Amino acid sequence: MRYRLLSIIFILALLPARAQESGDTLLLSLPEAMARARTASVDAEVALNQLKSAYWGHRAYRAELLPELSFNASLPAYRKQYSAYQESDGSYSFVRNNYLQANGELSVTQNIWLTGGKISVNTSLDFYRQLSGTPFNRYMSIPLAVTLTQPIFGVNTVKWDRKIEPVKYEEAKARFLSDTEDVAAAAISYYFSLIMARENHKIALQNLENAERLYEVAKEKRQMGRISQNDLLQMELNVLNARTDLTDCESTLKSNMFQLRTFLGYGENVAIETIIPLDVPEVEIAYADALDKALANNQFAKQMLRRQLEADYEVAKAKGNRREITLFAQLGYTGTDHNFHSSYQGLKGNQVVEVGVSIPLVDWGRRKGQVKVAESNRRLVESQVRRETMNFNQNLFILVERYGNQLRQLQTARRADEIAAKRYATNVETYLIGKISTLDLNDSRVKKDEARREYVNELYAFWNYYYQIRSLTLWDYALGAPIDADFNAIVK
Numbered sequence: 001m002r003y004r005l006l007s008i009i010f011i012l013a014l015l016p017a018r019a020q021e022s023g024d025t026l027l028l029s030l031p032e033a034m035a036r037a038r039t040a041s042v043d044a045e046v047a048l049n050q051l052k053s054a055y056w057g058h059r060a061y062r063a064e065l066l067p068e069l070s071f072n073a074s075l076p077a078y079r080k081q082y083s084a085y086q087e088s089d090g091s092y093s094f095v096r097n098n099y100l101q102a103n104g105e106l107s108v109t110q111n112i113w114l115t116g117g118k119i120s121v122n123t124s125l126d127f128y129r130q131l132s133g134t135p136f137n138r139y140m141s142i143p144l145a146v147t148l149t150q151p152i153f154g155v156n157t158v159k160w161d162r163k164i165e166p167v168k169y170e171e172a173k174a175r176f177l178s179d180t181e182d183v184a185a186a187a188i189s190y191y192f193s194l195i196m197a198r199e200n201h202k203i204a205l206q207n208l209e210n211a212e213r214l215y216e217v218a219k220e221k222r223q224m225g226r227i228s229q230n231d232l233l234q235m236e237l238n239v240l241n242a243r244t245d246l247t248d249c250e251s252t253l254k255s256n257m258f259q260l261r262t263f264l265g266y267g268e269n270v271a272i273e274t275i276i277p278l279d280v281p282e283v284e285i286a287y288a289d290a291l292d293k294a295l296a297n298n299q300f301a302k303q304m305l306r307r308q309l310e311a312d313y314e315v316a317k318a319k320g321n322r323r324e325i326t327l328f329a330q331l332g333y334t335g336t337d338h339n340f341h342s343s344y345q346g347l348k349g350n351q352v353v354e355v356g357v358s359i360p361l362v363d364w365g366r367r368k369g370q371v372k373v374a375e376s377n378r379r380l381v382e383s384q385v386r387r388e389t390m391n392f393n394q395n396l397f398i399l400v401e402r403y404g405n406q407l408r409q410l411q412t413a414r415r416a417d418e419i420a421a422k423r424y425a426t427n428v429e430t431y432l433i434g435k436i437s438t439l440d441l442n443d444s445r446v447k448k449d450e451a452r453r454e455y456v457n458e459l460y461a462f463w464n465y466y467y468q469i470r471s472l473t474l475w476d477y478a479l480g481a482p483i484d485a486d487f488n489a490i491v492k
Contacts, residue, residue, distance in 0.1 A: 029275045029277070037263065040264060040265035041183055058165060069108050071104070079098070079101070099132075103124065104124065106481065113159065116158050118149045120146070125139065128140075137339075139287070142332055150328075155321075164309045171299050172298060175299040188467060197273060201249040204249040210245050211241075214428075234438050280410070280466075283477040285403060291397075293474070293482075304385045307384075311374075315375055317374070323358070330352040332349075334349075403469060421451070424444045
């Protein structure tokens with residue numbers, strides 16, 4: 001019985017997909033369209049891949065801060081060849097070598113965050129077996145060696161990475177959230193385009209029906225001599241124009257249906273029925289509050305900070321390249337013997353200290369010029385950041401102001417649509433009893449159509465402004481909470 005129940009549930013779950021494939025009508029609300037766009041659209045896939053790229057780049061950076069365990073080996077190396085050999089008198093001769101060699105090294109390396117150097121702990125073993133003449137074995141062991149490599153005046157790349165990389169990843173996460181909101185805004189645009197096309201199609205159907213009805217009445221009135229031939233021809237012309245408008249509206253409806261269907265990833269046989277979203281979130285948004293949220297959450301602020309840090313890093317790198325001094329030091333123990341175990345006994349100290357210096361004496365100002373270029377680029381970035389910040393604040397202010405006015409305009413447009421529809425219905429009845437002219441009737445029809453289109457346009461403008469503000473502030477004003485996501489779950 002349980003298996004039968006599971007089979008029934010599985011079949012019911014497949015019904016929507018089969019309905020879509022068979023070409024049935026899909027009733028789709030605006031929230032459902034936005035939800036599907038966030039997961040099924042190509043734009044959403046692009047945003048997700050960008051986030052994954054940034055995530056793995058951040059993971060690679062985090063790995064650079066952790067110790068690295070590595071093993072290097074040559075297992076084995078065989079040589080049978082002639083090699084040059086210098087005699088005590090300075091002359092050279094060639095001797096034949098025939099030997100087998102193997103070596104292995106295990107090391108743990110850690111970047112030093114504070115100084116930008118590297119420290120490693122190594123252990124290694126070299127094996128040498130002479131095959132020609134009297135064969136013999138030779139081992140050299142380094143049980144423990146501590147190696148330090150430290151640039152003295154060079155730029156500390158690790159320190160700058162710790163400043164830049166976290167900001168870069170936060171920028172990528174904010175960009176993903178904004179891109180997701182932009183995907184929803186694109187879905188709103190396609191959705192309302194289909195709504196407008198369907199409203200125009202309904203208007204065209206209604207106008208054709210009314211034009212044909214009025215034309216039939218006009219023909220009867222003409223036979224009774226109550227209207228002129230000119231009015232009759234005008235009514236016939238209205239019928240022809242209505243049929244032309246209906247044909248155009250049908251083509252536009254199919255085109256907009258195809259665009260929304262493709263954007264949401266539905267099959268070509270799916271007919272989408274839209275629902276006009278009459279209920280809108282009536283929330284008040286203040287510019288100062290929106291600006292605070294945008295500067296805290298939006299990718300723009302994080303991008304500005306990253307660009308400034310990168311410009312500072314280029315200046316530090318150019319200054320560090322003017323001279324190079326590197327300290328290399330190795331402390332440890334080593335042993336050698338013909339026997340493997342004996343090579344780890346009687347160990348002796350193994351110390352290497354080396355200071356490498358590279359200071360240009362005459363470079364004709366090349367490195368100084370590189371510093372000046374980096375400093376000029378940094379000032380350029382600072383100027384660009386100030387200009388872009390001003391533009392960002394200005395655009396956000398205009399957007400918030402338009403949103404604040406849009407709700408009042410939407411209410412006005414809704415009332416105008418109701419009045420125009422009632423006026424046209426009244427004028428149709430009035431025309432039938434002969435109390436208004438054809439011109440008055442046509443005028444009321446045009447005003448009715450314009451009012452309906454204006455209402456849909458104002459409704460779209462409201463949703464468009466609302467989601468633009470959401471994209472900039474990354475704040476859900478309807479819930480009063482920030483827009484966030486489980487990024488670790490998303491990228492996996």
